[in-house]
Amino acid sequence: MQGAPHILRRIAPHLGIAVIAAIVLTLAAFTAVAAATPAGFDTGRAARGKSATGPWTWSAPSRSWTIRTRVLPPALVRRGPRTTLTRGQFLAALLRLQRVRGDRSAMLMRSRRHGRALRDARAGSAAARAVANGWFSARNGAFEGSSPITADDATRAVMAALGMQRDVGRLAITLRDELPGTSGVRWYYASAHALARTLGLRYNVLDPWDELELGPNEPLNVAHGSYMLRAAASVESWKRDEAHRLAETFDLPDLGANQLLVLGTGVRQLGQPYVWAGETEGDQPEGHGGFDCSGFTIRIVNDSGVPADQLDHVDERTTYTQSAIPSRDRLTIDQLQPADLVFFGDSGPSSTPNQNFHVGVYMGNGWFIHSSGGNGGVAINSLDGWWGDHFSWGRRALRQP
Numbered sequence: 001m002q003g004a005p006h007i008l009r010r011i012a013p014h015l016g017i018a019v020i021a022a023i024v025l026t027l028a029a030f031t032a033v034a035a036a037t038p039a040g041f042d043t044g045r046a047a048r049g050k051s052a053t054g055p056w057t058w059s060a061p062s063r064s065w066t067i068r069t070r071v072l073p074p075a076l077v078r079r080g081p082r083t084t085l086t087r088g089q090f091l092a093a094l095l096r097l098q099r100v101r102g103d104r105s106a107m108l109m110r111s112r113r114h115g116r117a118l119r120d121a122r123a124g125s126a127a128a129r130a131v132a133n134g135w136f137s138a139r140n141g142a143f144e145g146s147s148p149i150t151a152d153d154a155t156r157a158v159m160a161a162l163g164m165q166r167d168v169g170r171l172a173i174t175l176r177d178e179l180p181g182t183s184g185v186r187w188y189y190a191s192a193h194a195l196a197r198t199l200g201l202r203y204n205v206l207d208p209w210d211e212l213e214l215g216p217n218e219p220l221n222v223a224h225g226s227y228m229l230r231a232a233a234s235v236e237s238w239k240r241d242e243a244h245r246l247a248e249t250f251d252l253p254d255l256g257a258n259q260l261l262v263l264g265t266g267v268r269q270l271g272q273p274y275v276w277a278g279e280t281e282g283d284q285p286e287g288h289g290g291f292d293c294s295g296f297t298i299r300i301v302n303d304s305g306v307p308a309d310q311l312d313h314v315d316e317r318t319t320y321t322q323s324a325i326p327s328r329d330r331l332t333i334d335q336l337q338p339a340d341l342v343f344f345g346d347s348g349p350s351s352t353p354n355q356n357f358h359v360g361v362y363m364g365n366g367w368f369i370h371s372s373g374g375n376g377g378v379a380i381n382s383l384d385g386w387w388g389d390h391f392s393w394g395r396r397a398l399r400q401p
Contacts, residue, residue: 055209056081059223062230071096071229072222081223088145090154090220091130093229094161100233103163108133118143135160148219152271155192155216158201158232167247168192175267178252182264189216191247193271194380198243199235202376203227207276213288215281216271246380253364255338256401258306262339265304266361266369266378269296273377291378293359294319296371297341300361301397310400319343323392324353331394333383337401338364342383345392356392 059081066072071093076083085093098107108129115128119142122128127143130136135157136143149157159168172191176182193216196202203224205212214224255263272281275290279299282289291299294317301314316322323343331340332349344358345351360370363380368387371378381387 055212056223058203058205059227062226063222065230065233066093066226069096069100069233071100071233072226077222077226079222081221083222084148084219085154085222085225086146087136087143087149087153088127090149090157090225091126091136091145093225094135094157095126097229097233098161108135108161120144130157133160134165150217151214151220151224152186152189152193152216154220154225154228155196155201155271156189158228159192159196162199162232162235164195164243167244168195171195171247171250174250179255179260179264179267181260182267185264185268190267190270193378195243195247197375197377197379198246198381199231199239200376201228201231202273204274204373204376210275210278210290211287213273213275213290215273215289245382250367250380251365252367253338255364258304258310258398259338259401261304261306262300262361262397263363263369265300266296266363269300269371269378270380271378272371274371274373274375278371291371293371294322296378297322297359297361301339301341306398310398312397312399314341314397319356319359320353322359323356323395325395329395331396333388333391333394336362336394337396337398338362339398339401341395341397342368343392343394344387344390346390348390349392351392361397362394
């Protein structure tokens with residue numbers, strides 16, 4: 001979690017154009033407070049003023065796009081950004097999205113799996129096909145098209161519409177097999193969220209409008225749905241390649257019992273949004289459930305169930321202070337072990353703690369898990385490329401693996 005004046009310069013290399021534009025619009029609201037704030041000290045939500053741009057400005061281009069392309073019915077979009085989307089409306093939008101994309105290989109209505117009749121849908125209908133082809137799950141033998149669609153189900157469905165079910169399934173199996181004994185995870189959905197974040201399908205609602213974020217079990221609204229659909233219409237090839245690489249090559253080394261606890265706790269948060277000052281997936285004083293980067297490390301290290309005498313408790317609240325450890329204790333990239341904290345700075349290994357702008361948790365074999373504004377929430381990334389160039393050092397969190 002960083003002071004506002006540092007945000008744009010430090011994270012711009014891994015944010016999309018739309019996100020950078022939104023940051024420019026809101027940065028002025030933070031500057032007056034941050035100017036008098038020591039580096040690395042969070043001013044708290046109460047000190048930051050509301051942006052004059054309004055809470056839903058970020059979704060306006062996407063809503064306009066859905067009206068123009070008719071991916072969503074214009075009358076539905078004009079009801080307002082808070083309007084909840086139903087399962088039937090989102091399925092219809094995905095069918096229109098496939099026509100916009102011209103992606104014949106994944107087109108649902110061309111599938112040989114016609115689908116058996118459901119209680120509320122005839123055999124061969126779009127709803128029956130969506131269930132038969134794994135885009136949606138049936139509910140008590142019905143499609144329930146008039147029920148709200150959750151972010152979980154929307155993410156699963158949009159990944160299917162993009163023809164990426166195989167990638168989602170492969171990563172789900174790998175995560176499950178590499179993290180044995182981890183409970184409370186719906187692996188397919190966790191995988192879908194990880195890959196969707198890699199593709200840039202979710203938007204990070206900027207502070208102070210974090211209350212408009214969307215958790216995995218919450219109903220999808222027009223604002224978030226429009227953004228997801230528009231992003232899916234034009235996924236850049238390099239993002240698809242990154243998602244495919246994650247699905248195909250992700251694996252972990254043999255893990256100790258405590259490492260399993262930490263990483264299992266982290267994977268359990270896939271689907272949670274990025275929230276400034278956030279430390280938990282539930283309701284919190286900061287507003288909506290979710291995490292900023294340093295809050296995420298606190299949550300999954302300190303609250304993982306590792307016995308206290310086998311844990312180096314993470315007491316510091318910011319990236320700056322978490323990384324301010326003696327030089328002799330700083331780990332190089334070759335010394336990293338699963339569950340270590342990993343820091344990223346302006347000058348890589350030459351950074352000072354006050355130059356470190358991000359923190360995550362190392363998973364092993366070159367992968368780390370973190371909550372990132374660029375990904376819009378909890379995601380898994382490879383410790384190479386841009387991240388590798390900006391890696392500063394690591395910090396051991398466990399006294400015993």
